[in-house]
Amino acid sequence: MYKKITPEIAARLEKIVGPRNIYYNDQEKMEPYSHDEIFERGYSSMPEAVLKPVTAEEISRIMQLANEEMIPVTPRGAGSGLSGGAVPVFGGIVLSLERMNKILEIDKDNLVVVVEPGVITNDINRALQAEGLFYAGYPMSLESCFIGGNVAENAGGARAVKYGVTGRYVCGLEIVLPTGEIINAGGKRLKDVTGYDLLHLMVGSEGTLGIFSKITLRILPLPGASVSLFVPFKDIKTAVKTAPLVMIETGIVPAAMELMDQKSIEMSTRLLKEKVPCQDEAGSFLLLEIDGSPEQVEHEYNAVADHFLKYEALDVYVANTPSVKERFWSVRRGISDALKAYYPGNIAEDIVVPPATIPQLIEEVERLSREHNLESTSFGHLGDGNIHVHLLPNKEITLEQWYKATTSVLEKLYKTANSLGGTLSGEHGIGHKRKKYMPFFMSEKEISLMKKIKGVFDPNNILNPGKIFD
Ligand SMILES: Cc1cc2nc3c(=O)[nH]c(=O)nc-3n(C[C@H](O)[C@H](O)[C@H](O)COP(=O)(O)OP(=O)(O)OC[C@H]3O[C@@H](n4cnc5c(N)ncnc54)[C@H](O)[C@@H]3O)c2cc1C
Structure with a gap:
């Protein structure tokens, strides 16, 4: 064809x-x-x-x-x-899009930044910081990924719990359609209900509906202060049960609330030649960020620390200098690279469930791993319910056993996620890898509507074919 x-x-x-x-x-x-x-x-x-x-x-x-x-x-x-x-x-x-890497305009009056799609995500923040401004997107790949890819995947990341995902900040897009016409959706305005929301149809469209050539993003005043808290727990169950309560009981929404289990910490610290507090005694760890005015941060981090100590945290470590904060966050960001290095071929999932149901999801991951004699590790964005479950190959298992066991575990895991009100991907997208599992989560009618939308934009199916669905 x-x-x-x-x-x-x-x-x-x-x-x-x-x-x-x-x-x-x-x-x-x-x-x-x-x-x-x-x-x-x-x-x-x-x-x-x-x-x-x-x-x-x-x-x-x-x-x-x-x-x-x-x-x-x-x-x-x-x-x-x-x-x-x-x-x-x-x-x-x-x-x-690698050569389209310019920050075109920082518009302080309208609190927006206009960028080309090939700008590295964290470079936007470096440019904004000098102006006392910031862009809230914070994927763990922020030092390498491009903003265009973030928009195409509607990337999440650590700060989604307080600030939301990429789509919340996209207010304008210049788009080249598969047929070659150039259109503009949105602009510097923060509100727009003029017809269908083409702008947000494009966000998360995984490069299948159009190519973004210019992106306008909403930005915010840089918070005056921030503190990171590193909180070890004896096991993962205690951590995941306690974490959602923090917002209800203290009334504080942390900017980030990340989960790392024992295995993920062990791998990342090994790769980075690092050591974190309580590494040998603890079974899981939370990493939080609290931001706001200096007074607010002082009050909030103390309240959050007290909360966790009340709920059996082994300790709470406060990181309030850039270098100590970076030590903890580099361990969190290093997990994916470490798993890739030490468990080549591992299967990485991106399930998202309503945050309060995470304890059930984690329980099922542990049960299924035991039942199928597989090693696994779970970490990720606990605050917004998006957990990266990785199934890890080991030497005792043959390729055939691995394939059979992981197929069965994934199907059962997806059923559990579905029954908890969750879905297939929270931020990494469907792409080529997950399309076979779309029918687990979406009805025939829903998939057929998506295919019709694709057909309207791309009648010859030439833009990124074979992604999301066949
Ligand atoms: C270590 C690590 C940590 C990660 N952490 C996170 C995380 O915390 N949160 C998260 O959401 N993701 C995370 N990711 C996944 C990845 O970084 C994101 O999906 C990111 O948004 C991809 O951006 P990219 O520029 O690399 O896009 P690519 O991988 O190059 O492309 C991704 C998709 O976007 C499309 N695309 C790219 N540019 C454009 C454009 N200009 N116009 C239209 N379509 C386009 C492509 O066709 C493709 O479908 C992580 C990845 C790694 C390796």
């Missing part, structure tokens, strides 16, 4: 982006664009060409050509995704 990129088509593409910004017939240079950061094997696929446009007009011309010639196009940010979203499963063009 799709056409191959012939030398003649490659020459036309080269005319659009210039000879330095196309890789064609160069397997070595194209290899990094054949995969994302999925831990499991079997989710890579080589592109036929990689293009690096630098303007919306160049993207538009590429899309017009690809649409006429029936060539699939896969948009790509930094490739830090965990669902295979940026992998060109049908070959064709990988359209990398």
Whole structure:
């Protein structure tokens, strides 16, 4: 159904982006664009060409050509995704946004920042900090992922518990459609009910409906102070039962409330050659951030610490200097890399459930791991109910046993998540990896409505085909 990129088509593409910004017939240079950061094997696929446009007009011309010639196009940010979203499963063009990396405007009067899609997420905050402002998005990959990828995945992260996910801050998008037209949704305004909400249809569309070439984000005044709390517990059950109560009993919403079990801490500290307090006695750990005015933070962190001590925390460690805070947060951010290093091929899940049901979810993970004789680890965004369960391969198990056991565990886990009111992915997206599980969570009618929306935007199905659904 799709056409191959012939030398003649490659020459036309080269005319659009210039000879330095196309890789064609160069397997070595194209290899990094054949995969994302999925831990499991079997989710890579080589592109036929990689293009690096630098303007919306160049993207538009590429899309017009690809649409006429029936060539699939896969948009790509930094490739830090965990669902295979940026992998060109049908070959064709990988359209990398890496050169579109400018912060175009910091508009203090309207409290918005206008950026290109290839800006590294944390670079936005570095630029804003000098102006006493901040952008609330905080995915754990913030030092490598691009803001365009965050919008396409509606990325979450540690601060979603207080600040919400990426979509809450996206107020304007310039979008190149699969057919090549350029449209604008939203702008610098914070409210807009003029017709259907095309802006937020695009957020989380995983590069299947359009390519973002310019992004306007809402920003906030930088909180005057922040403190991190590191709280060890004897076991994971005590931590997950106690954590949701903190907001009800103290009336305080932490900016972040992260969970790390024993295994995830052990792996990350080993990789980083670090050690955290109570590492040998504790069975799980919470990492919180409290932010606000200096007086408010002082009052709130004391109240939160008292709460946890009342509910059997082994201790509460207060980190109030940038370097000590960074030590704890780098351990949290290092977990994924450590699991990838020590358990290659592990299966990483992204289940989200209503926060109060996390104890049941964790109980089921432990029960299923025991039943199937599998090692597992659970960590993640406890405050918003989004837990990353990883199933870990071990040497005693054959490939066939591993495949059988993990298939069964995942199906049972999804059933549990569904029965708790949860769903398949909280922030990593469906992409290529999870599409087979969509029918577990969505009705035929719901999936068919999504497919019809895709058809309206992309009649020839050339933009990121094979993602979310077949
Ligand atoms: C160590 C680690 C920690 C992580 N922690 C978090 C976390 O806390 N929270 C979280 O949400 N995610 C997390 N992730 C996953 C990943 O970083 C996010 O999904 C991120 O948003 C992907 O951004 P990217 O630029 O790397 O996108 P890519 O992986 O390149 O692409 C992701 C998807 O976006 C599409 N896309 C990219 N750019 C555009 C564009 N300009 N227009 C249209 N579509 C586009 C692609 O086609 C693809 O479908 C983590 C990943 C790693 C490796």
